[in-house]
Amino acid sequence: MSAEKEAVKDESMLLQKAMISRNYDAITSKHETGRKVVSTFVPGNLNELVMCFDMLNNLPEINAIQAGMRKLSGGYIMEAEKGGHSEDVCTYVKADIGQMARGNIAPNGKPFPDPDILLLSYTGCYTFMKWFELLREQYKCPTVMVHVPYQGDGHTTQNMRDYIVKQLKEEVIPTFERISGKKFDIDLLRELMTRSAKAEDDLVWVIETAKHKPSPIDAYFGAVYYVGPIFSAFRGTQEAVDYYKVLKKEIQYRIDNKMGPITPEGEMKEQKYRIVVEGPPNWTNYREFWKMFYDEGAVVVASSYSKVGGTYDMGFRHDPKNPLESLADYCLGCYTNRNLPTRVDILEKYINDYEADGLLTNSIKSCNSFSAGQLMMMREVEKRTGKPGAFIETDLVDPRYFSAANVKNRLESYFQMIEQKRRGVKSAA
Amino acid sequence: MGTQEIVAKCQAIFDDLNFTVAREWKAAKPGRKVIGFMPVYVPMELIHAANALPLGIMGGGDSMEVIHGDAYYQSYICRIPRSTIELGVTGRLDFVDMMLFPFVCDVIRNLSGIWKMMFPNVVSRFFDTPQNFDEKIGGTYYEHELLELKEAIEQATGNKITDESIRNSIKLYNENRKLIWSLYDLRAKEPWKFPTWELYLLMRAGLQLPVDEHNQMLKDYIAAAHAEDKPRRDNSRIVLNGSFCEQPPLNLIKSIEMAGCYVVDDDYVLINRFLTEDVPLEGDLLKNLSTTYLKHSVETSCKYVPKEEDKGKYLLNRISQCQAEGVIFAAPSFCDPALLDRPMLSHRVSENNIPSISFKYAENSGQMQPIREQAGTFADSIKLWS
Numbered sequence: 179m180s181a182e183k184e185a186v187k188d189e190s191m192l193l194q195k196a197m198i199s200r201n202y203d204a205i206t207s208k209h210e211t212g213r214k215v216v217s218t219f220v221p222g223n224l225n226e227l228v229m230c231f232d233m234l235n236n237l238p239e240i241n242a243i244q245a246g247m248r249k250l251s252g253g254y255i256m257e258a259e260k261g262g263h264s265e266d267v268c269t270y271v272k273a274d275i276g277q278m279a280r281g282n283i284a285p286n287g288k289p290f291p292d293p294d295i296l297l298l299s300y301t302g303c304y305t306f307m308k309w310f311e312l313l314r315e316q317y318k319c320p321t322v323m324v325h326v327p328y329q330g331d332g333h334t335t336q337n338m339r340d341y342i343v344k345q346l347k348e349e350v351i352p353t354f355e356r357i358s359g360k361k362f363d364i365d366l367l368r369e370l371m372t373r374s375a376k377a378e379d380d381l382v383w384v385i386e387t388a389k390h391k392p393s394p395i396d397a398y399f400g401a402v403y404y405v406g407p408i409f410s411a412f413r414g415t416q417e418a419v420d421y422y423k424v425l426k427k428e429i430q431y432r433i434d435n436k437m438g439p440i441t442p443e444g445e446m447k448e449q450k451y452r453i454v455v456e457g458p459p460n461w462t463n464y465r466e467f468w469k470m471f472y473d474e475g476a477v478v479v480a481s482s483y484s485k486v487g488g489t490y491d492m493g494f495r496h497d498p499k500n501p502l503e504s505l506a507d508y509c510l511g512c513y514t515n516r517n518l519p520t521r522v523d524i525l526e527k528y529i530n531d532y533e534a535d536g537l538l539t540n541s542i543k544s545c546n547s548f549s550a551g552q553l554m555m556m557r558e559v560e561k562r563t564g565k566p567g568a569f570i571e572t573d574l575v576d577p578r579y580f581s582a583a584n585v586k587n588r589l590e591s592y593f594q595m596i597e598q599k600r601r602g603v604k605s606a607a
Numbered sequence: 608m609g610t611q612e613i614v615a616k617c618q619a620i621f622d623d624l625n626f627t628v629a630r631e632w633k634a635a636k637p638g639r640k641v642i643g644f645m646p647v648y649v650p651m652e653l654i655h656a657a658n659a660l661p662l663g664i665m666g667g668g669d670s671m672e673v674i675h676g677d678a679y680y681q682s683y684i685c686r687i688p689r690s691t692i693e694l695g696v697t698g699r700l701d702f703v704d705m706m707l708f709p710f711v712c713d714v715i716r717n718l719s720g721i722w723k724m725m726f727p728n729v730v731s732r733f734f735d736t737p738q739n740f741d742e743k744i745g746g747t748y749y750e751h752e753l754l755e756l757k758e759a760i761e762q763a764t765g766n767k768i769t770d771e772s773i774r775n776s777i778k779l780y781n782e783n784r785k786l787i788w789s790l791y792d793l794r795a796k797e798p799w800k801f802p803t804w805e806l807y808l809l810m811r812a813g814l815q816l817p818v819d820e821h822n823q824m825l826k827d828y829i830a831a832a833h834a835e836d837k838p839r840r841d842n843s844r845i846v847l848n849g850s851f852c853e854q855p856p857l858n859l860i861k862s863i864e865m866a867g868c869y870v871v872d873d874d875y876v877l878i879n880r881f882l883t884e885d886v887p888l889e890g891d892l893l894k895n896l897s898t899t900y901l902k903h904s905v906e907t908s909c910k911y912v913p914k915e916e917d918k919g920k921y922l923l924n925r926i927s928q929c930q931a932e933g934v935i936f937a938a939p940s941f942c943d944p945a946l947l948d949r950p951m952l953s954h955r956v957s958e959n960n961i962p963s964i965s966f967k968y969a970e971n972s973g974q975m976q977p978i979r980e981q982a983g984t985f986a987d988s989i990k991l992w993s
């Protein structure tokens with residue numbers, strides 16, 4: 179077995195790594211520090227509210243991703259299936275449950291403590307509801323739900339917003355006060371949200387730099403890191419604000435020097451294809467998957483996955499003037515909470531605004547929230563933009579469903595197709 | 608009319624993928640409209656109150672060849688959305704004026720968007736039911752949603768919905784649910800007299816017939832079944848769970864019974880008994896619909912259960928009310944709601960020493976032999992050990 183080469187890392191990556199480790203250390207030492215832990219989801223993540231109660235935020239999706247990247251998820255999933263969980267359902271859930279069955283060890287090598295509360299922010303995915311019913315059965319801990327209505331007609335309504343705010347006021351906040359023993363302080367929430375908005379401005383600046391040619395970032399594989407602090411336990415912190423400052427500087431340097439994104443193997447030199455990607459990535463073979471792109475000179479200039487934890491590039495910012503309403507709007511606006519026609523509009527806009535060559539869909543076997551309807555979406559985007567689409571199928575954290583040879587073949591022929599299409603356009607002109 | 612005649616009528620309705628009964632109803636009088644809906648729950652009263660026929664669409668079953676629909680869905684997504692699309696693109700739903708896609712799961716939710724794009728001339732709406740069951744929170748939200756739905760139906764049908772018409776519709780649906788619940792009780796008492804496949808066809812007919820006709824049909828069937836003598840077998844009594852959305856082929860339903868199981872409760876075609884108590888006829892009717900939904904509706908996978916101690920309680924209650932001896936968890940392949948719920952429900956059942964088995968199906972499953980064998984062995988083991 180050949181050892182994997184050490185990946186090239188920017189300062190911002192090292193910074194983020196340290197932030198994540200600190201959060202895991204804080205979580206795993208909750209018994210010593212007496213701090214309370216909330217488990218919750220990335221879309222509809224109410225981090226500022228959690229921080230108001232000095233609680234720590236633990237995100238099982240992120241833990242599943244970590245397990246996937248460290249090649250542990252396969253074993254966890256099998257463990258869960260042995261315990262009666264169906265092979266057909268979301269593999270994040272099974273990775274989480276299997277991990278629990280195997281001692282629930284955090285990435286820092288210490289056992290995860292049981293959460294003090296499950297905050298079921300139901301935003302954009304049905305599975306969330308069952309996932310936390312399943313966890314509640316295990317942990318027997320208090321659970322509070324925020325039901326976020328779906329934007330079925332492509333817009334939000336005052337009724338939806340009022341419903342969420344009421345749930346926050348009358349259920350979530352009182353429950354958090356009870357668990358944490360701390361009184362809710364709306365001014366603290368405002369203060370945290372001011373920082374959120376600052377970091378969000380910077381994140382948008384970052385992801386929109388992909389409009390440059392060459393693009394200084396990869397808006398899928400690279401963006402996964404860029405969205406990290408805002409999508410997880412750091413939105414609202416000074417650390418997140420500082421992280422984006424550093425990141426912006428790095429990217430500005432690359433723009434000034436006409437450099438491409440930094441991949442695990444160094445700077446990506448040639449950019450032959452500009453791609454928009456729909457759907458989450460595969461985590462078990464993440465580097466291998468990314469390599470298939472940069473080896474062919476394909477850079478991702480926009481992706482929907484980098485909007486699952488908030489659609490900031492469409493204008494939303496946490497608003498300290500209307501804190502609870504703004505949390506409601508945040509939850510309502512997450513990508514998978516938007517209906518399919520809106521998702522198509524977004525992808526079409528990305529193709530145009532980022533001058534992309536086409537849309538690639540990475541369809542995830544066990545994620546109905548993203549996947550059900552993606553074929554239709556792809557065809558619609560193709561029709562509207564005249565740019566070719568391609569469809570590959572993998573899974574999030576189940577290594578059994580990542581067929582490297584198939585994916586590589588499919589990608590190579592897709593890039594050829596783009597090439598042919600270009601030639602066709604040129605010769606027609 | 609004997610049961611055979613009634614069941615034959617239901618079978619004809621079930622087999623007809625052109626929905627002739629509904630088409631004829633619509634054509635019979637000007638101003639009539641048809642509103643289609645997907646499983647699991649929509650307030651049919653509001654549709655009926657607009658002089659429209661609520662048409663329950665449960666996919667294409669096993670007799671329809673899916674040609675176009677497969678191009679819209681990957682192999683790892685259940686079958687009902689693809690066969691529903693097939694119904695749409697083959698023009699079988701061309702008489703439907705509006706489509707409702709209720710909160711069930713992300714597949715149905717996303718199908719609502721596909722419908723908007725594929726059939727722009729049909730009004731398509733996602734219908735969100737609350738997952739918060741507090742009257743002041745979920746209730747207030749739901750009343751507004753009902754009001755919005757009412758207005759959308761009025762707009763799509765061009766017919767005004769008055770309080771009087773809602774009251775009249777609630778009355779008819781209260782009666783419908785009462786009859787259906789009583790039929791379910793009768794079957795639990797004397798399952799040999801009310802075979803499940805017959806009951807199932809009656810339920811399916813209710814998705815196409817006007818409610819008053821269905822009420823009459825139910826009364827006729829109950830009377831006829833009482834009058835007939837059917838042999839009582841030494842079958843095991845089981846509750847079937849997990850089939851609330853995509854339906855199994857009729858043959859599968861028959862196979863379970865033929866294998867030696869009396870189904871004494873099930874969750875097929877849940878819409879027509881989703882509410883477990885009458886909707887009150889006095890006062891604010893939308894509020895009444897909302898409160899009945901919040902406080903008196905079945906527990907199923909598409910509803911959140913706020914308290915851990917209540918999870919699975921409904922199933923356990925049904926098992927004891929129907930004096931069942933075992934549970935068959937039968938879920939469609941790739942069905943998130945049923946399959947994610949199953950481990951929790953099966954824990955509750957086994958904690959109470961109730962035996963269970965589980966299998967998956969698709970609406971077009973062809974091979975019944977393995978299921979018959981599994982159900983047969985299960986029925987035998989119940990008899991042997993109970």
Ligand code: SF4
Pocket residue numbers: 268269270271302303304305306514544545546547548574
């Ligand atoms: S969005 Fe997809 S991957 Fe995430 S929890 Fe839901 S089903 Fe799983």
Ligand code: SF4
Pocket residue numbers: 685686687688711712713714715852853939941942943944945
């Ligand atoms: S069968 Fe299950 S997954 Fe499929 S649409 Fe119905 S509820 Fe959703």
